[in-house]
Amino acid sequence: MKDKAILAPFEPEASLIKRPNWPKLSYESGKGQAMQNMSAKDAKYGFGRLIDLARSEPVVVEKHGRPVVVVLAVEEYERLRGVAMAAVGEGPAKPGKAKQS
Numbered sequence: 537m538k539d540k541a542i543l544a545p546f547e548p549e550a551s552l553i554k555r556p557n558w559p560k561l562s563y564e565s566g567k568g569q570a571m572q573n574m575s576a577k578d579a580k581y582g583f584g585r586l587i588d589l590a591r592s593e594p595v596v597v598e599k600h601g602r603p604v605v606v607v608l609a610v611e612e613y614e615r616l617r618g619v620a621m622a623a624v625g626e627g628p629a630k631p632g633k634a635k636q637s
Contacts, residue, residue, distance in 0.1 A: 571593060571594050571595065571596050571606075572589050572593060572594075572595045572596070573595070573596045573597075573598055573603075574586060574589070574595055574596070574597050574598070575597070575598055575599070576597055576598065576599040576604070579595075579597045579607075586607060587607075590607040590608055590609055591609045592609075593608075594606050594607065594608040594612065595607045595608070
């Protein structure tokens with residue numbers, strides 16, 4: 537009986553992967569200050585730190601150097617949601633109340 541080679545999942549060499557050269561962006565919070573940036577890996581392994589940072593200001597989480605999500609405090613989310621609802625003429629949003637269609 538021949539030995540079967542164990543094949544690892546296909547992983548192309550990093551040099552073979554063509555990624556666009558995305559420009560580095562500067563993010564500003566509503567207060568005119570630059571927002572904190574964190575890699576997805578750092579966010580995963582430092583989730584407690586991510587929460588602590590997000591409670592004081594929005595945090596941009598990047599994957600492969602590109603922004604993918606912004607984490608922010610629930611109070612800031614509710615404030616922004618109220619502003620957005622007022623902008624479309626539905627009045628301020630009420631936390632915990634979803635609009636029924």
